[in-house]
Amino acid sequence: MLQLQHIRAQKEAFIAALKKRNIDAEPLLNQVLDLDEKRRATQTELDSTLAESNKLSKEIGMLYKSGKAAEANELKAKTAELKESSKKLGEDLNTLATELQEVLYQIPNIPNALVPAGSSEEDNEEVFREGEIPKLIEDALPHWELAKKYDLIDFELGVKVAGAGFPVYKGKGARLQRALISYFLDKNTEAGYTEIQVPHLVNEASGFGTGQLPDKEGQMYHVTGDNLYLIPTAEVPVTNIFRDDIVKVDDFPIKLTGYTPCFRREAGSYGAHVRGLNRLHQFDKVEIVRVEHPKHSYEALDQMVEHVKNLLRDLKLPYRILRLCGGDLGFTSALTYDFEVFSTAQDRWLEISSVSNFETFQANRLKLRFKDENGKTQLAHTLNGSALALPRVLAGILENYQTENGIKIPEVLVPYCGFDIIS
RNA sequence: GGAGAAAUGGCAGAGUGGUCGAAUGCGGCAGUCUUGAAAACUGUUGAGGGUCACACCUCCGGGGGUUCGAAUCCCUCUUUCUCCGCCA
Numbered sequence: 001m002l003q004l005q006h007i008r009a010q011k012e013a014f015i016a017a018l019k020k021r022n023i024d025a026e027p028l029l030n031q032v033l034d035l036d037e038k039r040r041a042t043q044t045e046l047d048s049t050l051a052e053s054n055k056l057s058k059e060i061g062m063l064y065k066s067g068k069a070a071e072a073n074e075l076k077a078k079t080a081e082l083k084e085s086s087k088k089l090g091e092d093l094n095t096l097a098t099e100l101q102e103v104l105y106q107i108p109n110i111p112n113a114l115v116p117a118g119s120s121e122e123d124n125e126e127v128f129r130e131g132e133i134p135k136l137i138e139d140a141l142p143h144w145e146l147a148k149k150y151d152l153i154d155f156e157l158g159v160k161v162a163g164a165g166f167p168v169y170k171g172k173g174a175r176l177q178r179a180l181i182s183y184f185l186d187k188n189t190e191a192g193y194t195e196i197q198v199p200h201l202v203n204e205a206s207g208f209g210t211g212q213l214p215d216k217e218g219q220m221y222h223v224t225g226d227n228l229y230l231i232p233t234a235e236v237p238v239t240n241i242f243r244d245d246i247v248k249v250d251d252f253p254i255k256l257t258g259y260t261p262c263f264r265r266e267a268g269s270y271g272a273h274v275r276g277l278n279r280l281h282q283f284d285k286v287e288i289v290r291v292e293h294p295k296h297s298y299e300a301l302d303q304m305v306e307h308v309k310n311l312l313r314d315l316k317l318p319y320r321i322l323r324l325c326g327g328d329l330g331f332t333s334a335l336t337y338d339f340e341v342f343s344t345a346q347d348r349w350l351e352i353s354s355v356s357n358f359e360t361f362q363a364n365r366l367k368l369r370f371k372d373e374n375g376k377t378q379l380a381h382t383l384n385g386s387a388l389a390l391p392r393v394l395a396g397i398l399e400n401y402q403t404e405n406g407i408k409i410p411e412v413l414v415p416y417c418g419f420d421i422i423s
Numbered sequence: 424g425g426a427g428a429a430a431u432g433g434c435a436g437a438g439u440g441g442u443c444g445a446a447u448g449c450g451g452c453a454g455u456c457u458u459g460a461a462a463a464c465u466g467u468u469g470a471g472g473g474u475c476a477c478a479c480c481u482c483c484g485g486g487g488g489u490u491c492g493a494a495u496c497c498c499u500c501u502u503u504c505u506c507c508g509c510c511a
Contacts, residue, residue, distance in 0.1 A: 064441085
């Protein structure tokens with residue numbers, strides 16, 4: 001959520017910046033300013049009404065104390081009118097504040113200056129590429145065929161138990177998955193991230209805090225009986241740890257990592273691109289989350305990008321990094337780098353990580369603040385990234401590491417797997 | 424799931440209808456003293472709105488109510504604790 005003071009101060013700049021997202025924010029921003037002005041006017045009026053009735057109440061109290069009941073009763077009669085108008089003003093204020101909130105919720109974050117213009121993923125800017133795309137064997141298979149051939153993943157069984165998009169991992173497939181989770185958590189911990197385990201269901205307040213709610217597209221699974229949501233990413237529970245917090249400036253940098261399953265309804269996705277592990281309703285992901293001083297958040301973003309690079313280097317997977325264009329940038333993000341691994345047998349790139357700086361956008365919703373060097377309270381910056389999303393890494397490994405004799409295991413994973421080939 | 428108790432500032436803990444945004448202690452910060460530190464002493468120390476700055480307003484778990492006036496009384500929800508039941 002954008003900060004009101006900022007909208008007041010730099011409306012024009014915001015309109016210009018939001019053009020990169022291909023939206024005309026002017027009507028919304030005008031609406032915000034209009035509602036804000038009305039809200040403040042109502043607030044002022046209410047405040048002075050309350051001030052007056054507070055004053056009267058005190059006088060009445062003193063009159064009673066000194067035994068002047070008649071005078072007190074006289075004053076009491078005067079309070080009725082004040083009471084009525086403050087009640088009405090309070091209701092107006094509520095309505096205005098709610099409306100204002102609703103409009104603010106509709107406005108996405110201001111893209112960073114580095115964000116390229118563009119309308120779709122076609123316009124994302126490749127900023128880095130590394131790793132060799134392997135020459136595959138003659139009868140190379142896509143990962144879903146490999147999964148079947150070596151009995152690693154059973155998609156049909158998942159359909160039986162839950163539905164499409166809920167695979168069952170078996171034997172060495174399950175073990176490889178577990179190895180990846182352990183490996184990522186170990187590497188993240190080495191890099192200074194503290195491992196935590198968080199709930200996989202969150203309440204409404206958490207959903208609003210990180211920006212998944214209001215959920216217009218219905219992307220989250222909603223447990224209506226208890227009004228809880230299945231997390232679409234660990235970002236939600238991990239970042240919400242800091243909701244309503246004021247941290248100390250010495251607490252920075254705050255670096256956390258956690259493994260969770262992620263649940264996404266993926267309404268509207270279907271077709272060949274969602275085959276196999278490409279897009280699932282439930283998948284595993286190891287996430288890194290940071291809370292930073294605004295001065296250092298872009299430094300932190302670079303460090304996170306560097307860290308994810310190292311993970312992929314270690315796995316020896318060919319990958320590229322994209323800087324997302326305005327049209328592809330997430331609602332809450334100011335700057336996002338996507339990592340894509342090359343899925344050789346499918347001959348396409350698969351997104352396996354998304355590393356973002358949200359600046360104060362989430363912090364403002366979360367009321368996540370810190371006391372700065374001068375003792376002033378200000379909003380912190382939040383960041384997060386996948387390190388990494390499992391299924392597509394698995395797809396990349398299966399496809400890129402296939403040989404005539406089976407699927408080799410990346411060297412760094414062998415100690416975690418306990419085997420070096422799937423055959 | 425049943426019965427009871429509770430929820431106050433960073434923490435502990437007073438406060439049961441008026442001048443209480445809230446005693447006191449601890450912690451934090453600044454200062455005095457000290458070669459330095461500790462101790463002691465003095466001062467300071469919640470958040471949000473509003474203002475050029477004040478004034479002023481709101482907040483004692485959330486929401487609603489009674490009253491001229493609510494941290495204090497009533498209703499409701501949530502959470503925590505104790506006991507019982509069930510249970511990985």
